[in-house]
Amino acid sequence: MSIIVTGSIAWDYLMRFPGYFKDHILPEHVGNLSVSFLVDEKERHRGGCGPNIAYSLALLGNRPKLMGAAGLDFEDYRDWLESVGVDTSLTAVYKDEFTATFTVITDQAHNQIASFHTGAMARARELSFHDLPVDEIDWVIISPNDPEAMVKYAQECRDLNIKFIYDPSQQLARIDRDEFMESLEGAAVLTVNDYELEMAKKLSGMDERGLLQHVDALVVTRGAKGSSVLTREEEHHAPAAKAKAVVEPTGVGDAFRAGLLTGLSRGYDWPTTLKLANTAAVYVIEHVGTQNHHYKLTEFIARYRENFGDSPILTDLLNGQNDS
Numbered sequence: 001m002s003i004i005v006t007g008s009i010a011w012d013y014l015m016r017f018p019g020y021f022k023d024h025i026l027p028e029h030v031g032n033l034s035v036s037f038l039v040d041e042k043e044r045h046r047g048g049c050g051p052n053i054a055y056s057l058a059l060l061g062n063r064p065k066l067m068g069a070a071g072l073d074f075e076d077y078r079d080w081l082e083s084v085g086v087d088t089s090l091t092a093v094y095k096d097e098f099t100a101t102f103t104v105i106t107d108q109a110h111n112q113i114a115s116f117h118t119g120a121m122a123r124a125r126e127l128s129f130h131d132l133p134v135d136e137i138d139w140v141i142i143s144p145n146d147p148e149a150m151v152k153y154a155q156e157c158r159d160l161n162i163k164f165i166y167d168p169s170q171q172l173a174r175i176d177r178d179e180f181m182e183s184l185e186g187a188a189v190l191t192v193n194d195y196e197l198e199m200a201k202k203l204s205g206m207d208e209r210g211l212l213q214h215v216d217a218l219v220v221t222r223g224a225k226g227s228s229v230l231t232r233e234e235e236h237h238a239p240a241a242k243a244k245a246v247v248e249p250t251g252v253g254d255a256f257r258a259g260l261l262t263g264l265s266r267g268y269d270w271p272t273t274l275k276l277a278n279t280a281a282v283y284v285i286e287h288v289g290t291q292n293h294h295y296k297l298t299e300f301i302a303r304y305r306e307n308f309g310d311s312p313i314l315t316d317l318l319n320g321q322n323d324s
């Protein structure tokens with residue numbers, strides 16, 4: 001099974017300001033702003049939707065290929081991804097760019113000032129499925145990335161008859177109707193969270209049934225309430241797996257998508273696929289960072305059983321490790 005993950009590749013820099021922004025920003029002078037915050041903590045985390053999804057896919061026993069654009073500061077990131085079982089042979093490194101960088105400063109009141117520097121990510125539009133052995137590709141996910149790249153990948157997947165999941169996530173806030181409809185058309189799955197579903201409906205002017213005229217399945221994540229799927233024939237809901245601690249939710253959606261891809265690529269039924277994806281997601285919430293969770297497949301299987309009982313797919317999951 002060959003799964004290709006497309007999406008942003010980023011470094012996340014998280015800084016803590018031991019004060020309050022409001023004490024340093026004078027509202028009457030915001031038209032002439034010049035402030036510098038002396039921060040006392042800085043962490044760097046591996047991020048980006050592409051590696052987040054690929055990492056959890058590898059934990060689940062797959063060998064995903066990460067197709068994306070990174071920059072000159074990617075070398076140790078690449079080594080790490082390879083060491084955990086992600087194939088980075090389709091990741092292009094542009095030495096004249098930095099890898100996309102998300103920077104956020106958080107103050108004592110949890111206010112945040114953030115920026116996202118696109119960097120090499122803007123070059124993702126230069127990559128193409130036409131350069132790949134198409135017969136070997138089983139599934140593709142099109143996750144948040146350079147906007148032009150996302151539209152292009154969807155078009156290519158349609159032209160080359162490759163099954164794809166369209167995962168616009170936060171990009172829904174910035175795309176227009178034409179871009180949305182063009183990317184969506186012919187997707188095997190559109191996946192969104194419940195808030196994004198409302199945005200998608202507003203943007204398209206369609207309800208769920210209308211969207212299902214353009215995609216085969218609509219998968220909706222609902223935070224602590226779990227996830228559901230709607231197709232033209234079926235409707236299922238799976239409750240969330242129980243979190244041992246709720247530490248930091250960022251990245252749950254990406255880990256969910258790794259479970260979703262695992263279920264789809266192995267041909268599991270919808271209820272099982274949703275339970276698998278909910279189990280994959282819950283680990284992320286228990287850690288800071290989007291790739292700091294870890295489990296062995298045997299541990300994952302035990303966690304699935306604790307939450308959802310036994311299933312024949314659990315043996316298949318164990319046997320299917322790295323079978324590509």
Ligand SMILES: Nc1ncnc2c1ncn2[C@@H]1O[C@H](COP(=O)(O)OP(=O)(O)OP(=O)(O)O)[C@@H](O)[C@H]1O
Pocket residue numbers: 169192193194220221222223224225226227239240241242243246249250251252253254256277278279281282285
């Ligand atoms: N509090 C929670 N407890 C257990 N599971 C959770 C919880 N929150 C989320 N999940 C799991 O993660 C999945 C995705 O969550 P959610 O709908 O919040 O995604 P999201 O809003 O796209 O998240 P993000 O974009 O921050 O990664 C849910 O379907 C559920 O399985």
Ligand SMILES: [Mg+2]
Pocket residue numbers: 169170193253254
């Ligand atoms: Mg999300």
